[in-house]
Amino acid sequence: MKILFEREVYDHTLLEEYGLTSYAHTDKDNKSIIPYVGYFYSSKINDCIFILPKVFIKVDDTCDPVRKIAFGKEFKDGNGDYLDIYSIIDVDPENNPLKAHGLERMVFELSTWIYRAIDRFWIRHHDSDIIKRETNQTVISVNGENNQTLLDTILSLVKFHKNHSDLFTYISIINSTGYNKIHWPKTINKVQPVIQGGKPYYMEFKNKNKAFNYDEELIVLFYSVLQYLRKTYMFAVQPNINYDLIRSSKIQSMIENGRGTKLLRKIRRKYFKDELVQLWKLLFAFFSKAESIQSGKCSNEALLASTFDRVFEDMVDVLVSQDIFADLKNNRDNKRIDHIYKGMSLLGDGEIFYIGDSKYYSDGHDIDPDSIYKQFTYAKNIIQHNIDLHNKKQDIDGIRYRDKETDGYNFTPNFFIRGHINLDDLKDGKACYNEDKLKPHEQKFNANYHFSDRPFDRDTLLLQSYNINFLYVLASYVNGTHTGEVQKRLHKLFREDLIKKYDTEFDFYKVTPTINRKEFLKRHFYEFRGQMYSLGNGDIIFGFNSKKDEAKYQAKLISLQTKFSGEATVSEYKLQDSKN
Numbered sequence: 001m002k003i004l005f006e007r008e009v010y011d012h013t014l015l016e017e018y019g020l021t022s023y024a025h026t027d028k029d030n031k032s033i034i035p036y037v038g039y040f041y042s043s044k045i046n047d048c049i050f051i052l053p054k055v056f057i058k059v060d061d062t063c064d065p066v067r068k069i070a071f072g073k074e075f076k077d078g079n080g081d082y083l084d085i086y087s088i089i090d091v092d093p094e095n096n097p098l099k100a101h102g103l104e105r106m107v108f109e110l111s112t113w114i115y116r117a118i119d120r121f122w123i124r125h126h127d128s129d130i131i132k133r134e135t136n137q138t139v140i141s142v143n144g145e146n147n148q149t150l151l152d153t154i155l156s157l158v159k160f161h162k163n164h165s166d167l168f169t170y171i172s173i174i175n176s177t178g179y180n181k182i183h184w185p186k187t188i189n190k191v192q193p194v195i196q197g198g199k200p201y202y203m204e205f206k207n208k209n210k211a212f213n214y215d216e217e218l219i220v221l222f223y224s225v226l227q228y229l230r231k232t233y234m235f236a237v238q239p240n241i242n243y244d245l246i247r248s249s250k251i252q253s254m255i256e257n258g259r260g261t262k263l264l265r266k267i268r269r270k271y272f273k274d275e276l277v278q279l280w281k282l283l284f285a286f287f288s289k290a291e292s293i294q295s296g297k298c299s300n301e302a303l304l305a306s307t308f309d310r311v312f313e314d315m316v317d318v319l320v321s322q323d324i325f326a327d328l329k330n331n332r333d334n335k336r337i338d339h340i341y342k343g344m345s346l347l348g349d350g351e352i353f354y355i356g357d358s359k360y361y362s363d364g365h366d367i368d369p370d371s372i373y374k375q376f377t378y379a380k381n382i383i384q385h386n387i388d389l390h391n392k393k394q395d396i397d398g399i400r401y402r403d404k405e406t407d408g409y410n411f412t413p414n415f416f417i418r419g420h421i422n423l424d425d426l427k428d429g430k431a432c433y434n435e436d437k438l439k440p441h442e443q444k445f446n447a448n449y450h451f452s453d454r455p456f457d458r459d460t461l462l463l464q465s466y467n468i469n470f471l472y473v474l475a476s477y478v479n480g481t482h483t484g485e486v487q488k489r490l491h492k493l494f495r496e497d498l499i500k501k502y503d504t505e506f507d508f509y510k511v512t513p514t515i516n517r518k519e520f521l522k523r524h525f526y527e528f529r530g531q532m533y534s535l536g537n538g539d540i541i542f543g544f545n546s547k548k549d550e551a552k553y554q555a556k557l558i559s560l561q562t563k564f565s566g567e568a569t570v571s572e573y574k575l576q577d578s579k580n
Contacts, residue, residue, distance in 0.1 A: 001047060001048055001050070001054060001092065001108065001233065002018065002047060002049040002050070002089055003046070003049075003050055003053060003091055003107060004034060004049060004050070004051045004052070004086055004089065004407075005051065005052050005053075005056070005057055005068075005070070005085050006034065006035070006036065006037045006052065006053055006054045006308060007033050007034070007035055007054060008033060008034075008054075008057070009031050009032070009033055010024075010031070010033070010034070010067060011030065011031065011032070012030040012031065012178060013030070014025050014089075015032050017044070017045070018036060018040075018042050018044065018049055019040075019042040019044035019045070019300055019441060020040065020045065022275070023036055023040070023132075023302075023304065025265070031288035032337075034051055035306055036051055036132070036304040036305060036306055037051050037052065037053050037114060037118070037304065037305050037308040037311070038050075038114065038115060038118050038302070038303050038304035038305055039070075039111070039115045039118075039149070039151055039301075039302065039303045039304070040300065040301070040302045040304065041149065041150055041151070041293065041300060041301035041302070042300055043293060043300050043403075046232070046293060046294065048150075048151065050108075050111035050114070050115075051304070052110070052111065053114065053308055053312075053360075053470075054361075054362040055360065055361070055362060055363070055419050055420075055421055055470050056070065056071050056073075056110075056421060056450035057069065057362050057363060057364060059362070059364045059503055060083060060538075062136050067084050068084055068085045069083060069085070069419070070083055070084060070085045070087075070088055071083070071085055071103070071107075071426050078267065082122065083097045083098070083101070084089060088107075091104055091107065091108075099543050101425075103417065106118045106426065106430060106431050108233060110431060110471075112151070112155065112456075113167075113471075113474050113475065113478060114474070115151060115155075115432075115574045116155070116301055116478045117311060117315060117474055117477055117478050118304070118305045118311060119152075119303060119451060120129065120477060120478060121305065121310075121311045121314050121315075122303070124189070124314065125314070126475040127333075128310075128574035130305055130306045130307040130311075130487045131303070131304070131305055131306075131309055132305075132306065133301075133302065133303050133304075133343045134300060134301055134302040134305045137469040141190075143209075143237065145165055148285065148289075149285075149301040149302075149303060150289045150290065150293065150301060151288075151303075152287045153282065153285045153289055154229060154233065154286065155227065155304075156285075157222075157225065157229070157273045157282050157283070157286060158226075158229070160278070160279060160282055160421050161222075161226060164275055164279075164353075169227060174394070178457050195496060197403065198341070203566055205323070209367055212231065216243075217267060218267065218276060218279060218280060218283070219243065220244070220246065221246065221263070221264075221283060222246060222279055222283060223243055223245055224245045224247075224248075224251055225251060225283065225286065227245055227248055227251075228248040228251040228252065231248045232248065232252075239470065240356055251486075254287070255287065255290045255291055255294050255357055255543070256291075256294050258291045258295070258520070260283075260286075260287030260290070260291060261284060261287045261288050261291060264280060264283055264284045265284075267280075268280065270443065272373070274364065275437050278448060282534070283449070284446065291317070297553060308360065309358075309360035312358055312360040312419055312470075313338050313358045313360075314477075314479040314577075315473045315474065315476075316338070316339060316347055316356075316358040316417055316419075316468075316473060317338065317339050317358070318476075318482050319338045319473060319476055319477070319482045319486070319487070319490065320339050320341060320417070320487060320503070321340060321341050322340070322341040322342060322510070324342050324344050325341065325342060325353070325475050326340075328340050328353070328382065331381040332381070333376070333377075333381065334379065334530065335377060335378060337355055337356075337381075337382070338356060338357045338358050339354075339355070339356035339357070339358065339417075340353055340355055340356070340382070341353070341487075342354075342396075342398070342399070342468075343413070343494075344495060345400075345411070346410075346413060346495065346498055346499050346502060346575060347409045347410060347411065347469050347533065347535065347541065347575065348575075349400070349535045349536050349537075350399065350400045350410075350411075350536070351396050351398040351399055352358055352387070352399065352400075352401070352410055352411070352412065352413065353378055353399070353413075354412075354414075354415075354491070354494060354495075355375075355377070355378050355382055355412065355414050355415075356415050356416070356417055356424065356559055357374075357375050357414075357415075357416050357417070357420075358417050358418070358419070359371070359416050359417070359418045359465075359495060360418075360419055361418060361419075367416055367418075367443060367465060371416075372445060372463065375414060375416065375463060376414070376463065377427065378414070378463050379412045379414045379461050380458075380459075380461075381530055382412065383401055383412055383458055386399060387401060387402065387403045390402070401458075402458075403533050403534050405458075405482075405520060405521060405534040406527060406532045406533055406534050407525070408456030408526070408527075408530060408532055408533035408534070409457060409458040409460075409533075410456075410529075410533065411455075411459060411462075411500050411502060411529035413494065413495070413499075414461055414462065414463050414464070415464045415465065415494060415498065416441070416463070416464070416465040416466065417464065417465075417468055418465065418466065418467050418468070419439060419468065419470035419473060420437075420441075420468060420470060421469075421470050421471070422437065422469070425437070425469055425470075425471055426444050431471050432469065432471055432472070433471045433472060433474070433475035433519075434472065434475070435469060435472060436468055436472045436473075436490065437467070437468065437469040437472065438465075438466055438467070438468055438469075438490065438493050439466065439467055440464060440466055441463065441465040441466055441467050443465050445462075445463040445464075445465070446458065447461065447462050447505065448461040448462075448463070449461070451530060451543050453544055454529070454530030454531055454542075455502070455505075455506045455545065456530050456532060456533045456543060457464070460497075460501060460530075462501055462505060464498055464499070464501050466494070466498065481493070496576070499575045499576045500576060502575055503575050505545070506543045506544060506545055506546075507544050507545075507546045507556065507570075508542065508543045508573040508574065509542045509543075509544075509556075509557065509560055509570055509571065509572060509573050510539050510540075510541060510542075510543055510570070510571050510572075510573040510576065511532070511539070511540045511541075511542055511560070511568045511570050512513065512538065512539055512556050512568055512569045513540070513563065513567060513568045514566070514567060514568055514569065515566075515567050515568070517538070518521060520567055520568060521534075521540075523567075528542065531543055532545060540568075541573060542560065543558055557570065557572060
């Protein structure tokens with residue numbers, strides 16, 4: 001197995017040896033990059049090559065030349081070399097640093113997750129031009145199927161093992177029932193007893209005859225193949241039934257000599273259970289493809305994504321967006337929003353659209369200014385779209401952007417979400433796939449505004465950025481575990497943090513008129529335009545940009561209490577403390 005990384009520089013001769021030159025971009029210095037992520041089976045070297053995403057690379061700029069460290073691991077092997085991207089290319093040798101740190105199985109598991117994610121993207125977006133899929137068309141299964149790669153077939157075998165372990169235990173118990181019972185007539189006829197005290201004693205027994213069991217032969221072959229895959233491709237599967245298995249070297253010999261398919265043809269149609277018929281087909285497909293590759297009769301196999309950021313975008317979109325609002329992603333200025341969903345307003349008054357943009361970067365890269373500008377534009381477009389609907393009396397249920405009493409605008413939640421790999425996510429040879437680890441990214445953004453002291457102005461927009469565990473997004477996408485409860489939890493985390501962001505940027509006060517409400521608003525409309533927003537419960541929220549200066553905050557509170565004396569009550573207000 002070989003491990004390469006997306007858009008990293010490799011010698012052209014190495015890629016030529018691997019049969020990858022048609023997928024590479026080469027410069028005049030004979031240096032090449034592969035602008036793909038995914039799987040490639042090379043018929044030139046009879047080995048699989050995984051091209052992993054750049055998110056798994058950490059840049060070490062403390063040395064000259066700059067070193068690219070794989071999986072963020074600054075491990076050193078016995079020779080004192082770092083675990084950089086070039087030291088781990090060939091996984092098989094015992095001196096590969098991955099093996100020194102127990103990471104080789106984790107890396108292969110990760111590679112298959114990436115493969116499955118690209119495959120799912122291809123299924124969801126069958127007409128996408130970013131997927132390059134090549135399968136071994138010379139191999140036709142018994143059903144005429146030829147659209148699977150060898151890795152597809154291997155993954156199907158592993159999945160079959162996971163889903164049918166109870167079946168194999170049951171068959172093993174049934175087949176062994178009565179096997180060790182003594183066959184007394186045969187023992188008496190064929191074994192010479194020892195006579196002591198006038199009684200015969202038999203030192204050897206004959207068991208009952210057992211007809212040859214084809215079920216068991218198929219299961220032994222299946223578990224032997226699993227053992228072969230575990231040793232050859234480092235799949236984390238372990239046969240759990242006590243059979244005498246065929247050695248992995250013999251399975252390899254069967255592949256080399258074409259005897260796997262011959263054996264399976266010989267025992268074909270011996271099964272009655274549907275599950276065993278399915279297993280026979282899977283094993284036949286595996287041996288057929290493996291034998292064809294071994295004989296050199298097949299071409300290369302590949303499942304590659306040329307623009308993996310679009311795959312990551314789809315992964316995040318499935319996790320956080322709501323399909324019902326997919327049409328809102330396409331803006332009239334030809335800009336396209338990555339993610340959108342409807343959630344509770346940050347003010348706790350009705351609902352609002354949340355707008356997200358997924359970012360797929362290698363470690364250490366900040367979000368660029370162009371992306372920041374575009375994200376503010378997305379928010380403005382959504383606001384205008386909803387205002388247009390309002391003017392046509394076609395409001396979306398529960399959505400309120402503009403408060404007609406105060407002319408104030410609701411907050412538009414706007415954020416980036418970045419796939420991130422933390423060192424703790426790859427610990428002790430195991431990867432963390434079951435925790436989102438969502439948290440704010442340290443990059444800060446200047447607010448977009450026309451008037452800096454008007455939080456309820458339509459041009460006042462804040463922007464936040466979050467890191468999410470890339471492995472969690474990957475596993476959720478592949479396994480389809482993006483349930484409604486998961487989505488609700490992530491939406492809740494986004495909302496709570498965005499509320500903190502607004503509480504940090506602005507000071508808020510709750511004002512409750514004690515005189516006629518319309519008269520109160522009329523008196524103060526022009527002075528506080530863009531600084532007030534009326535909630536449905538009758539309260540009016542005032543907001544100011546005092547930068548959290550405590551003296552200014554208290555002075556403002558006293559000023560408002562004085563100004564509105566006899567007209568309204570004024571109290572401190574925190575978005576995060578309100579019941580919303």
